[in-house]
Amino acid sequence: MSTKIKINSQIFQDSNNVYYPKDEVEVSDLIRELYKQDSPTEIIGNNSKSFIGNKTQSANTTSLSKISGIIDYRPEELYIKIKACTPINEIEKVLSENSQELAFEPIDFGYIKDGKSNKGTIAGYLSCNYAGSRRFKVGSVRDHVLGFKGVNGKGDIIKSGGTVVKNVTGYDLSKLIAGSFGTLVALTEITLKVLPKKDSSKTVIIYPNNFEQIYDLFNKLSSSSSEISGAVFIPEQSNDKEFSAKRNNVFKFNDLKSKVSFVAFRVEGDKISIEEKINNLKKELELNNSDISTLDVYQSEPFWKKINNLEVFEKTEHNLIRMVIPPANGSKLSKYLENNHNYFIDWCGSLFWIEVNSKKEEKIKDLKKMANDFGGYLTVIKTSSEYDYGESIFTVDKVRLMISEKVKQSFDPKRILNPGKMYRGV
Amino acid sequence: MSELALPKIDNSILNRKSEIVKNLSKLTDKENVLSEADELRPYETDALSVYTQTPLAVVLPENTDEVSEILKYCYSQNIKVVPRGAGTGLSGGALPLQDAILLGLGKFNKILEIDYKNKCVVTQPGVTNLGITHAVQQKGFYYAPDPSSQLACSIGGNVAENSGGVHSLKYGTTTNNILGVQMVMMDGTICRFGGKSFDQEGYDLMGLICGSEGLLGVVTEVTVKILKTPDVVRAALIGFPSIKEGGDAASEIISSGIVPAGMEIMDKALIEATDNFSKAGYPRDAELLLIVELDGTESEVNELIRKVEAICKKNNCSSLKLSNSEKERLSFWAGRKAAFPACGAMAPDYYCMDGSIPRGKLAEALLEIKKLSEKYGLPVANCFHAGDGNLHPLIMFDGNDKEQLRKTEEFGSEILKTCVRLGGVITGEHGVGIEKRELMCEMFNDNDIQQQLSIKKSLDEKNLLNPGKVYPILRKCAEEGRVHVHKNKDKFPDLPRF
Numbered sequence: 001m002s003t004k005i006k007i008n009s010q011i012f013q014d015s016n017n018v019y020y021p022k023d024e025v026e027v028s029d030l031i032r033e034l035y036k037q038d039s040p041t042e043i044i045g046n047n048s049k050s051f052i053g054n055k056t057q058s059a060n061t062t063s064l065s066k067i068s069g070i071i072d073y074r075p076e077e078l079y080i081k082i083k084a085c086t087p088i089n090e091i092e093k094v095l096s097e098n099s100q101e102l103a104f105e106p107i108d109f110g111y112i113k114d115g116k117s118n119k120g121t122i123a124g125y126l127s128c129n130y131a132g133s134r135r136f137k138v139g140s141v142r143d144h145v146l147g148f149k150g151v152n153g154k155g156d157i158i159k160s161g162g163t164v165v166k167n168v169t170g171y172d173l174s175k176l177i178a179g180s181f182g183t184l185v186a187l188t189e190i191t192l193k194v195l196p197k198k199d200s201s202k203t204v205i206i207y208p209n210n211f212e213q214i215y216d217l218f219n220k221l222s223s224s225s226s227e228i229s230g231a232v233f234i235p236e237q238s239n240d241k242e243f244s245a246k247r248n249n250v251f252k253f254n255d256l257k258s259k260v261s262f263v264a265f266r267v268e269g270d271k272i273s274i275e276e277k278i279n280n281l282k283k284e285l286e287l288n289n290s291d292i293s294t295l296d297v298y299q300s301e302p303f304w305k306k307i308n309n310l311e312v313f314e315k316t317e318h319n320l321i322r323m324v325i326p327p328a329n330g331s332k333l334s335k336y337l338e339n340n341h342n343y344f345i346d347w348c349g350s351l352f353w354i355e356v357n358s359k360k361e362e363k364i365k366d367l368k369k370m371a372n373d374f375g376g377y378l379t380v381i382k383t384s385s386e387y388d389y390g391e392s393i394f395t396v397d398k399v400r401l402m403i404s405e406k407v408k409q410s411f412d413p414k415r416i417l418n419p420g421k422m423y424r425g426v
Numbered sequence: 427m428s429e430l431a432l433p434k435i436d437n438s439i440l441n442r443k444s445e446i447v448k449n450l451s452k453l454t455d456k457e458n459v460l461s462e463a464d465e466l467r468p469y470e471t472d473a474l475s476v477y478t479q480t481p482l483a484v485v486l487p488e489n490t491d492e493v494s495e496i497l498k499y500c501y502s503q504n505i506k507v508v509p510r511g512a513g514t515g516l517s518g519g520a521l522p523l524q525d526a527i528l529l530g531l532g533k534f535n536k537i538l539e540i541d542y543k544n545k546c547v548v549t550q551p552g553v554t555n556l557g558i559t560h561a562v563q564q565k566g567f568y569y570a571p572d573p574s575s576q577l578a579c580s581i582g583g584n585v586a587e588n589s590g591g592v593h594s595l596k597y598g599t600t601t602n603n604i605l606g607v608q609m610v611m612m613d614g615t616i617c618r619f620g621g622k623s624f625d626q627e628g629y630d631l632m633g634l635i636c637g638s639e640g641l642l643g644v645v646t647e648v649t650v651k652i653l654k655t656p657d658v659v660r661a662a663l664i665g666f667p668s669i670k671e672g673g674d675a676a677s678e679i680i681s682s683g684i685v686p687a688g689m690e691i692m693d694k695a696l697i698e699a700t701d702n703f704s705k706a707g708y709p710r711d712a713e714l715l716l717i718v719e720l721d722g723t724e725s726e727v728n729e730l731i732r733k734v735e736a737i738c739k740k741n742n743c744s745s746l747k748l749s750n751s752e753k754e755r756l757s758f759w760a761g762r763k764a765a766f767p768a769c770g771a772m773a774p775d776y777y778c779m780d781g782s783i784p785r786g787k788l789a790e791a792l793l794e795i796k797k798l799s800e801k802y803g804l805p806v807a808n809c810f811h812a813g814d815g816n817l818h819p820l821i822m823f824d825g826n827d828k829e830q831l832r833k834t835e836e837f838g839s840e841i842l843k844t845c846v847r848l849g850g851v852i853t854g855e856h857g858v859g860i861e862k863r864e865l866m867c868e869m870f871n872d873n874d875i876q877q878q879l880s881i882k883k884s885l886d887e888k889n890l891l892n893p894g895k896v897y898p899i900l901r902k903c904a905e906e907g908r909v910h911v912h913k914n915k916d917k918f919p920d921l922p923r924f
Contacts (some may be wrong), residue, residue: 024679075681113819129625136624137627157871158877160874162869163784163850164783164784164849164851165598165599165780165851166816166854166855167850167851167853168639168853170866170875170878171642171878172588172601172633173634173636175633175636176631176633179627179630188780223542223545225657226657273725324623326623328622377627379627396628398618407884409883410877
């Protein structure tokens with residue numbers, strides 16, 4: 001690790017020695033200097049998600065938080081161009097005034113961090129690429145990025161993409177940047193595709209009897225032409241009294257029996273088509289004699305916020321795992337989790353949020369093996385204080401690691417940007 | 427056609443041809459290695475047929491291990507490799523090189539697994555785009571991206587070009603519709619990115635490969651997402667008395683919150699050309715024709731049609747027809763899909779351009795193209811994927827007249843530069859290939875291009891895989907960049923191009 005060095009620039013530095021470049025030229029100057037001096041830096045935004053990933057091995061910290069503001073918003077063109085560290089809240093507010101939204105439904109990681117809402121910035125979002133419940137229908141954060149500008153590890157300002165959805169001009173670097181945890185470029189500008197907000201929504205709750213039925217429901221829901229835009233399973237979890245009380249409190253709604261296991265699915269659109277879709281789905285799912293309830297828009301919206309805020313795991317001090325697997329293997333995983341961990345399932349059976357209430361990293365190893373065997377992956381999103389990083393918090397195989405090292409090398413040959421944040425050597 | 431700069435020929439490779447052919451024959455069935463002049467001829471060009479080049483040899487491997495062995499051998503011997511799918515690409519991405527072997531993936535033509543539970547299909551790259559939909563349609567599913575050449579183009583080629591289609595505004599392009607790929611790197615390493623689950627963790631290498639035009643690896647397996655076919659699909663055919671009113675209506679449809687499954691615009695020249703050609707019943711008095719397609723459940727589609735109708739009337743449409751049957755809907759599309767051959771019937775040759783612009787700049791772009799058409803004295807017809815901003819001007823000319831050809835090239839280049847100036851890009855869906863290489867510097871500066879080249883170098887350090895494509899060889903913005911069709915003899919005249 002390099003020691004602190006003197007940077008010959010006018011860039012503002014606070015009392016903790018954090019650099020605050022105010023535009024892309026200052027970011028470029030700073031990184032160019034760090035490159036010359038072989039001195040790596042951690043890249044941060046508003047610190048809402050900096051707890052995710054490994055601790056970086058760097059002597060400097062660069063905050064991009066001053067690079068904020070909307071550059072160009074064209075509702076009729078369905079795009080918004082923003083400076084990298086514009087807060088998500090600010091973007092969502094402006095879009096909402098035009099009845100538009102970020103369709104990938106940003107997760108608010110503030111709740112699991114310290115119980116307070118903090119959606120952070122768009123650059124942070126893109127760097128993690130964690131989309132919310134609507135993902136299986138509309139795509140992830142990476143599917144909504146049209147272009148970006150940023151500074152690579154040599155201090156060069158680079159760009160890729162544009163403002164149009166159809167574009168095959170050069171490599172699609174926007175995809176590569178999504179989920180790269182700030183290890184390839186320090187982002188300065190991002191262009192996102194935005195979509196119209198649906199008029200209304202309703203959520204149907206079903207109380208299934210067993211895992212087979214849950215996955216049968218998920219399968220039928222994802223096979224329907226009456227497109228749903230969210231489907232979760234919230235298990236009962238009666239053996240952990242404390243968690244169970246929290247869970248029941250989070251899902252306290254007038255029209256929801258919150259104390260038992262339930263599957264919830266969301267239908268969005270105009271009011272008439274919502275009714276039509278729900279009726280179609282009731283037939284397809286053979287729900288006519290089942291015990292179901294429906295959340296109207298006033299309950300439906302807060303319900304999905306609670307899901308996307310991960311409120312059942314609010315302020316968790318345990319390890320919180322995000323596992324994604326092909327849905328057909330979901331019922332096997334659910335059966336294993338039932339008596340072992342607190343969890344819930346999103347993305348119509350594909351995404352598992354799992355709390356590992358154990359000091360032993362062995363448990364995480366077991367889960368990672370399952371994720372691999374099932375054809376998926378896991379990430380330890382939040383680690384408990386005992387976690388000693390013996391087991392990597394990411395899932396990567398040898399070949400992908402080798403290619404990742406090469407890609408990293410092409411952007412950041414001296415490993416100046418967030419070294420080690422993702423993998424050792426990257 | 428202007429002289430095309432290609433990578434420097436390695437004569438030592440040419441001299442070793444028979445030895446190379448012999449060695450390749452040990453790595454796959456002897457029958458799969460072609461080296462005689464008459465065997466090589468069909469592989470001399472892709473659908474950008476003005477450029478031809480005979481490859482050193484053609485190899486048609488049958489499985490991933492063979493691809494790996496062949497690449498490993500070529501890597502060790504410094505032999506260049508040009509990968510090829512179905513050869514329907516319009517930008518010359520699969521143009522052979524004299525000292526390179528052409529790696530054809532035509533034998534990778536099997537669907538490996540249909541997995542309805544995970545809503546995906548695992549397929550070899552040589553399967554056609556439409557072949558996937560055909561395999562799952564009896565259960566009511568389909569594969570969303572629908573490039574107009576979908577009958578012939580292969581899914582591997584779709585990955586290389588990140589192909590879109592009429593429905594890409596609503597359903598995305600290839601990159602948004604695949605879950606995983608298996609790929610072989612130039613040194614023979616076999617790798618897998620993604621699988622049957624969403625969003626691989628770490629660097630999105632699948633996203634990088636998609637649209638990389640065969641420069642980073644050879645895709646040997648693709649896992650695509652399949653969707654349930656919508657209940658109801660209807661289309662509206664709307665005429666406007668002016669470009670501005672039609673363009674405004676298209677913009678207003680989007681800004682009102684409607685995401686049409688498809689939205690196409692044709693100008694007067696093309697309305698007349700296609701109506702003469704295919705008798706589609708288009709409103710010939712209109713200056714601009716808008717086709718809007720909507721899908722969903724019945725009440726959803728009816729509601730959207732009602733909104734579209736209101737917007738078009740507000741913008742003074744001169745005619746409005748709604749499809750009341752599947753047959754009628756297809757008839758609305760018939761003329762549009764015949765746009766290219768219709769232009770072919772009007773002049774000995776035409777060039778098809780492919781740029782993207784922000785939707786709202788359509789009127790401005792068309793006006794500019796009209797001015798250029800007058801300046802060069804060449805007629806032009808325009809079709810436009812209004813949903814996603816992809817513009818295809820078709821310049822008509824006579825290729826026998828060298829002066830006209832030169833003017834056409836200049837005209838085309840000016841159109842693409844106009845696209846960039848209006849905030850768009852030089853290729854929406856045909857790829858850069860060889861035809862738009864020199865225009866890359868209209869969009870990117872040295873830093874941008876250097877970064878891309880350095881990725882190429884990190885994954886193919888010897889620059890052996892499809893060299894000479896996508897990135898400028900000569901650092902000048904030459905006047906290149908079109909599809910040239912002579913006497914309506916497109917390489918694939920039966921394929922709709924739109």
